[in-house]
Amino acid sequence: MLDKLLTNNPMAARRFADSLEVDFRDFAAADVLKAARDMVHQGHRLRTHPVTSGAAPNGSPFVSIVLSGEAFRTDFDSVSIIEGAMALYAKLGAPRELPEAVAKDFMLIDCEMLAKDTQNIYEITRREEI
Amino acid sequence: MKLTIGNINITDVVLGAESKVEGGTLFVNPKELEALVLEDGNIASVSFDVAKPGESTRITPVKDVIEPRTKADGPGGMFPGVVAKVDTVGSGVTHVLKGAAVVTVGKIVGFQEGIIDMSGPGADYTPFSGTINLVMDFVPRDGLSAQEYEKSLRVAGLKAASFLGDLAKNVKPDEVIEYDFLSATESMKKYPDLPRVGYVQMLQSQGLLHDTYVYGVDMKQSLTTMISPTEVFDGAIVSGNCVSACDKNTTYHHQNNPVVTDLFARHGAELNFAGMIITNENVYLADKIRSSDWTAKLCEMMGFDGVIISQEGFGNPDTDLIMNCKKIEAKGIHTVIITDEYAGRDGTSQSLADVDAAANAVVTGGNANEVVTLPKMDKIIGSQDYVDVIAGGFENNMKSDGSIVVEIQAIIGATNEMGFNKMSAR
Numbered sequence: 001m002l003d004k005l006l007t008n009n010p011m012a013a014r015r016f017a018d019s020l021e022v023d024f025r026d027f028a029a030a031d032v033l034k035a036a037r038d039m040v041h042q043g044h045r046l047r048t049h050p051v052t053s054g055a056a057p058n059g060s061p062f063v064s065i066v067l068s069g070e071a072f073r074t075d076f077d078s079v080s081i082i083e084g085a086m087a088l089y090a091k092l093g094a095p096r097e098l099p100e101a102v103a104k105d106f107m108l109i110d111c112e113m114l115a116k117d118t119q120n121i122y123e124i125t126r127r128e129e130i
Numbered sequence: 131m132k133l134t135i136g137n138i139n140i141t142d143v144v145l146g147a148e149s150k151v152e153g154g155t156l157f158v159n160p161k162e163l164e165a166l167v168l169e170d171g172n173i174a175s176v177s178f179d180v181a182k183p184g185e186s187t188r189i190t191p192v193k194d195v196i197e198p199r200t201k202a203d204g205p206g207g208m209f210p211g212v213v214a215k216v217d218t219v220g221s222g223v224t225h226v227l228k229g230a231a232v233v234t235v236g237k238i239v240g241f242q243e244g245i246i247d248m249s250g251p252g253a254d255y256t257p258f259s260g261t262i263n264l265v266m267d268f269v270p271r272d273g274l275s276a277q278e279y280e281k282s283l284r285v286a287g288l289k290a291a292s293f294l295g296d297l298a299k300n301v302k303p304d305e306v307i308e309y310d311f312l313s314a315t316e317s318m319k320k321y322p323d324l325p326r327v328g329y330v331q332m333l334q335s336q337g338l339l340h341d342t343y344v345y346g347v348d349m350k351q352s353l354t355t356m357i358s359p360t361e362v363f364d365g366a367i368v369s370g371n372c373v374s375a376c377d378k379n380t381t382y383h384h385q386n387n388p389v390v391t392d393l394f395a396r397h398g399a400e401l402n403f404a405g406m407i408i409t410n411e412n413v414y415l416a417d418k419i420r421s422s423d424w425t426a427k428l429c430e431m432m433g434f435d436g437v438i439i440s441q442e443g444f445g446n447p448d449t450d451l452i453m454n455c456k457k458i459e460a461k462g463i464h465t466v467i468i469t470d471e472y473a474g475r476d477g478t479s480q481s482l483a484d485v486d487a488a489a490n491a492v493v494t495g496g497n498a499n500e501v502v503t504l505p506k507m508d509k510i511i512g513s514q515d516y517v518d519v520i521a522g523g524f525e526n527n528m529k530s531d532g533s534i535v536v537e538i539q540a541i542i543g544a545t546n547e548m549g550f551n552k553m554s555a556r
Contacts, residue, residue: 048414049413081484108239109338
């Protein structure tokens with residue numbers, strides 16, 4: 001069973017269409033976290049940490065979260081992490097509107113984080129040549 | 131491993147016809163550096179500038195800061211695996227152009243990088259207002275991807291710092307410092323009664339613009355491992371990391387890691403500096419669990435009595451930090467963590483995204499959300515295009531009088547989590 005990708009990033013939805021079961025939501029970041037929280041309570045486990053995208057956690061309007069495709073008993077580590085992420089977003093406030101070029105950069109960073117770590121787990125990685 | 135650091139005090143940097151180090155002045159022929167940098171076809175052009183302490187100058191967006199160094203004697207070369215061939219560094223003699231720095235500037239993506247002010251209130255927050263900075267501002271070739279641009283800039287800065295360091299291979303140092311990292315058996319025999327203290331350095335490794343390289347290897351692809359603390363002085367660890375400006379570790383920070391220098395300073399007197407572990411900060415939770423398991427296991431195998439853990443970044447890495455802390459403490463080993471805070475602009479919110487009762491000794495680099503007004507500078511090196519969207523910037527933060535209002539997270543090194551920053555309660 002493929003892992004699920006819950007995302008509001010259209011670039012990530014396209015890029016991982018073949019490798020993950022993509023659940024694209026045209027939501028604000030905080031609402032994507034809430035959707036992930038609901039899935040966690042249904043037994044899906046977090047595969048990725050929900051706070052990514054570098055800069056300030058609320059700097060990016062895009063959130064992509066990988067969860068297990070399969071539902072198990074509720075995983076309390078996942079509950080704790082997603083609740084912590086929601087509290088963080090609530091504290092820092094919603095990301096603001098960004099110029100289109102900057103928004104695209106955020107989409108790219110969001111994708112890259114998932115892509116590189118996916119490689120780390122599933123592929124034999126290549127060392128950089130001198 | 132025994133390493134001698136020879137500091138050559140640099141009191142001026144001058145652009146001119148010849149590249150050399152003479153009488154404390156670093157003379158740089160920009161054409162030579164340009165030729166070196168343009169070997170990489172991905173860079174269309176580069177411009178050079180010098181920024182000195184006290185000047186009304188702002189440098190932004192800053193990608194990396196690098197200290198020029200060279201191997202004057204002994205195996206290996208500076209930045210092994212990236213500039214020099216792969217060979218174990220950390221022994222012999224290393225010459226350092228102390229007081230000079232290479233600063234790389236480029237608009238890789240729209241919201242990254244940070245600010246260095248050479249004077250005014252912003253200067254108080256960054257150590258790089260106190261160095262004489264040779265700034266290299268890069269223009270990429272058309273159509274270059276962000277990934278390729280980051281790599282080109284990263285390598286160009288390191289090549290330039292290595293080139294400048296080489297100019298001082300045969301210059302007599304003004305100050306000599308010796309570091310001797312003993313093997314486990316040697317140090318146990320020599321200091322049987324001193325507590326064995328280790329250092330766990332967490333390296334940012336989340337992805338594009340969030341990467342750190344060790345001997346050229348992307349750290350996200352490594353398991354937690356050990357390194358001689360003397361190796362970091364020779365550029366074994368380099369930054370490929372651009373965010374957030376306040377708590378990213380530039381290559382300069384790695385070359386001058388203050389946890390390492392302070393542990394060496396107390397070695398043999400208060401404690402036995404018994405080892406250094408490097409670990410990563412990845413995005414996938416399985417990686418976080420594996421790496422922190424490995425960190426705790428290595429600490430136990432090394433027989434540490436106490437461990438200092440330094441972090442890089444904020445948010446997601448707080449989880450790695452707390453996992454490391456909890457698991458090491460569970461082995462019966464005391465920990466002190468070095469982090470920074472995102473406690474809101476008034477400083478009253480919870481500081482970390484993850485916490486645990488085991489984290490009972492914490493050193494903070496400061497509150498990244500603290501707001502500061504940076505006055506207009508007479509000279510801008512780079513571009514201020516992004517100071518409103520940069521991490522720590524906000525809408526309408528550029529005022530009509532030319533000043534900008536930012537959170538200090540926009541300033542390079544402001545809340546550094548190795549403790550290299552300038553804020554202190556001391």
